Every structure is written in structure tokens, then in C-alpha cells.
Amino acid sequence: MYAQMIKSTGKGVKSLDEMDPEERAFQERINAGGKIEPKDWMPEGYRKTLIRQIGQHAHSEIVGQLPEGNWITRAPTLERKAILLAKVQDEAGHGLYLYCAAETLGVSRDQLTRDLLTGRMKYSSIFNYPTLTWADMGAVGWLVDGAAIMNQVPLQRTSYGPYARAMVRICKEESFHQRQGFDIMMKMVNGTEAQRRMAQDALNRFWYPSLMMFGPSDAESVHSAQSMAWKIKMNTNDELRQKFVDQTVPQAEYLGLTVPDEHLKWNETRGHYDFSEPDWDEFFDVLQGNGPCSTDRMEARNMAWDEGRWVREGLLAHAEKKRARKMAAE
Amino acid sequence: MSSPESGSYDATEAAPHGKPRATEWPLWEVFIRGQHGLSHRHVGSLHAADAESAIKNARDVYTRRNEGLSIWVVEASAIAASSPEEKGPLYEPSNDKVYRHPTFFDIPDEVGAM
Numbered sequence: 001m002y003a004q005m006i007k008s009t010g011k012g013v014k015s016l017d018e019m020d021p022e023e024r025a026f027q028e029r030i031n032a033g034g035k036i037e038p039k040d041w042m043p044e045g046y047r048k049t050l051i052r053q054i055g056q057h058a059h060s061e062i063v064g065q066l067p068e069g070n071w072i073t074r075a076p077t078l079e080r081k082a083i084l085l086a087k088v089q090d091e092a093g094h095g096l097y098l099y100c101a102a103e104t105l106g107v108s109r110d111q112l113t114r115d116l117l118t119g120r121m122k123y124s125s126i127f128n129y130p131t132l133t134w135a136d137m138g139a140v141g142w143l144v145d146g147a148a149i150m151n152q153v154p155l156q157r158t159s160y161g162p163y164a165r166a167m168v169r170i171c172k173e174e175s176f177h178q179r180q181g182f183d184i185m186m187k188m189v190n191g192t193e194a195q196r197r198m199a200q201d202a203l204n205r206f207w208y209p210s211l212m213m214f215g216p217s218d219a220e221s222v223h224s225a226q227s228m229a230w231k232i233k234m235n236t237n238d239e240l241r242q243k244f245v246d247q248t249v250p251q252a253e254y255l256g257l258t259v260p261d262e263h264l265k266w267n268e269t270r271g272h273y274d275f276s277e278p279d280w281d282e283f284f285d286v287l288q289g290n291g292p293c294s295t296d297r298m299e300a301r302n303m304a305w306d307e308g309r310w311v312r313e314g315l316l317a318h319a320e321k322k323r324a325r326k327m328a329a330e
Numbered sequence: 331m332s333s334p335e336s337g338s339y340d341a342t343e344a345a346p347h348g349k350p351r352a353t354e355w356p357l358w359e360v361f362i363r364g365q366h367g368l369s370h371r372h373v374g375s376l377h378a379a380d381a382e383s384a385i386k387n388a389r390d391v392y393t394r395r396n397e398g399l400s401i402w403v404v405e406a407s408a409i410a411a412s413s414p415e416e417k418g419p420l421y422e423p424s425n426d427k428v429y430r431h432p433t434f435f436d437i438p439d440e441v442g443a444m
Binding site: 089173316318322323 | 355414
């Protein structure tokens with residue numbers, strides 16, 4: 001997902017009887033569907049896990065602008081260009097909503113940015129893959145945003161108020177992203193033979209990286225169990241991945257494209273598609289910073305930060321000067 | 331989407347002359363009034379060097395889809411908020427004043443709408 005491999009305390013979920021009164025009240029409030037707000041008491045593990053999770057999600061939105069930004073100057077028509085610009089601008093907005101939510105937990109924006117730029121914090125593995133053709137803009141919207149929606153819709157009910165509210169805004173906008181991607185794919189498959197091949201090639205390259213977005217199976221993970229007890233994770237990785245496959249395969253069929261998995265098959269008794277697991281070694285390798293575009297992405301973010309420094313400082317100096325003038329005039 | 335009570339937050343103000351400048355822009359809370367006559371509503375927060383750029387940023391971040399016709403921005407540090415510990419003393423007294431709700435009173439059906 002946009003937040004992958006988030007480690008919580010790892011000590012296993014405490015029962016209500018094992019908790020002191022404060023933590024017990026906190027957990028009972030979550031169990032009853034209540035929201036936790038910034039100034040409320042919360043266990044340190046909840047706060048730290050959320051900072052990691054929301055921070056990683058925010059970083060993913062920001063870094064996620066790069067693969068699509070790659071095509072803004074080369075969009076095939078003015079209309080497609082305007083749409084893509086609007087979409088990439090939305091991603092920046094999503095990053096900002098999420099950084100604000102993380103900041104309510106007592107971490108500063110600059111700290112989060114520093115942690116991304118130094119590699120201490122991660123972003124989703126998916127954005128380390130290249131966008132080689134225009135059809136990739138279709139595949140990214142359709143598959144990558146489609147996978148993100150699977151995770152983000154349930155997170156609107158997450159226990160942390162600012163995070164839930166950010167998710168509500170994001171989900172409202174995300175549907176546009178997926179639809180514009182699918183629209184590109186429809187145009188491509190109804191175009192020339194070369195365009196159709198391009199669309200198939202994009203699906204071939206993005207299918208498994210999209211499945212990886214959900215992270216490896218976490219049915220046995222103590223971290224996931226804790227996050228689910230805290231309602232900062234609403235479904236297991238496998239549940240969401242299955243849901244994504246079940247939804248996406250018929251859409252691929254509609255497009256006349258072939259999902260690159262020879263074991264993909266409808267399972268009548270399960271009522272779900274059976275499908276092949278992605279290559280998890282590749283996933284861990286990409287997460288370690290060895291993806292095809294990992295170096296490029298980090299270089300681009302570092303460059304934006306370094307070269308934007310004079311703007312940040314200049315505007316602050318200007319604001320200070322204006323404030324001083326106003327004080328002197330009064 | 332933060333709420334006014336943001337966490338510990340030191341590096342927002344510009345440093346006095348001679349001191350190294352704080353590099354982080356202050357945090358602003360954003361309130362938007364939509365089209366249907368409702369009052370301004372808190373929608374989230376953002377960083378900006380001053381009020382003027384905070385309004386411009388709020389336009390880009392929070393009104394990309396016609397969400398509003400008027401924007402207020404307030405520096406987060408200027409907001410005073412009630413704290414969760416005061417919840418009891420602040421809000422509980424209203425619990426035993428049920429007569430403030432119209433449903434407290436039984437009005438006979440014959441009387442009609444009231």
C-alpha cells in the first residue's frame with residue numbers, strides 16, 4: 001500500500017485486563033467506534049506507529065508525483081495534459097493533508113521531510129518503477145490508484161480523527177484519478193494495433209508491482225494485529241489484494257487485455273480469483289532502495305528541497321520585514 | 331486536516347536578528363465557507379510565510395473543486411482551545427438540563443404543531 005511494512009510495537013496485543021486504566025479507556029473508546037483526537041491521551045506506540053504510517057503515506061503522495069510528472073510535457077493532447085496536471089496537483093494536495101495530520105502527533109513538517117530525504121522514512125515501492133510510455137499513465141491511474149483506493153476507503157473509518165478526515169478528502173478525489181487512468185486505457189485499446197500493444201505492455205509491467213503495493217501476507221504478523229486493534233489498519237493485506245484482483249480482472253477483460261498471470265483463474269468455491277503471488281524478493285529489494293528508479297526519485301526530491309531553499313527563506317524574510325514595517329507604522 | 335491543537339511546534343517563528351533563521355513556515359488553520367449559506371468550517375491546515383500566501387495556498391490546497399467562496403486563515407499559535415481534561419467540568423453540566431430540549435415537554439396532539 002502507500003504505507004507498507006509499518007511496524008507497531010511488536011509485543012502482541014494486550015487484553016483489556018492487562019491495561020492500566022488510561023490505556024483501557026483509550027482502547028474501549030476505539031472499540032466503541034470513537035475517535036482519538038490530537039490532545040487526547042494515547043499510548044506512545046500508537047502515536048509513533050501513526051507518525052510512521054501517515055508520514056510514509058504522505059511521502060508516497062509526494063514522490064508519486066514524479067512518475068506522472070514525467071509525462072506532463074509529453075501528453076498527447078492539450079486536454080490530456082490539463083487532466084494530468086490536475087491529477088498531479090491533487091497528489092501534492094493529498095501529501096499536504098497527510099503531513100498536516102502527522103504534524104498533529106507532534107512531529108514537524110521539516111523533520112518528516114528530512115527523514116524522507118535521508119532515507120530514514122520510506123515511500124511506497126510502486127513509485128520506484130519507471131513510466132516508459134503514455135499507456136503507463138493509464139496503467140498508473142487504473143491500477144495504482146485503484147489499489148490505493150482499496151486501502152483508503154476503509155481508512156476513512158480509522159480511529160485517529162485527523163487521519164480519518166484527511167482520508168475522506170482524499171477518497172473524494174481519488175475516484176477521478178482511477179477513472180482518468182481507465183479512460184486512457186480505453187482510448188489505447190480502441191486505437192491502432194501499436195497502441196493496443198502499448199496498453200498490454202503497460203499492464204504487463206504494472207500488474208505485479210500493483211499487487212506488491214498491499215505488502216506481503218500479514219495474517220500472522222503481530223504488528224498488523226496491534227494496528228488492527230488500534231483501528232489504524234482496517235483489513236489484512238491479503239484481503240485487500242484479493243479484493244483488488246477480483247475487481248480488476250473483469251475490467252482488464254473489458255479492455256480486451258490479458259493479465260500476465262497464467263495461474264489466474266476464477267475459483268467457484270471460494271467465490272474469488274486465484275492468482276500468483278508477486279516476487280517478494282523483488283519487493284524487499286525495491287523497498288531497500290534498489291528499485292529501477294529509486295536513485296532518481298531520491299535525487300529529484302533532494303534537488304527540489306535544496307533548490308527551493310532560497311524560496312522558503314526568502315518568503316520568510318519578506319514576511320518578517322513586512323511585519324516589522326507594520327509594527328513601526330503603528 | 332489537522333485540528334487547531336497541533337503538537338509541539340517550535341521552529342515556526344522567524345528568529346531574532348543575529349540568530350539563525352527558523353526555516354519552517356508557520357502553521358495556519360484554514361476555514362472555508364461554501365456556497366450554501368453555512369458558516370466557515372475548519373477544513374485543515376497548511377504552512378505559509380504570511381497570511382497573504384496562506385490564503386493563496388489555501389485556495390490551491392482546499393478549493394480545487396469549488397468547495398468554497400470565502401477563506402479564513404488563522405495562525406495556529408493564535409488559537410486557544412479547550413483541552414480534553416476539561417471535558418467533564420465544561421460539558422457535563424448540560425447533561426442534567428434536559429428541559430433545554432423541546433422533547434422534554436409533552437404537548438397534547440390536539441394542540442397541533444408547536
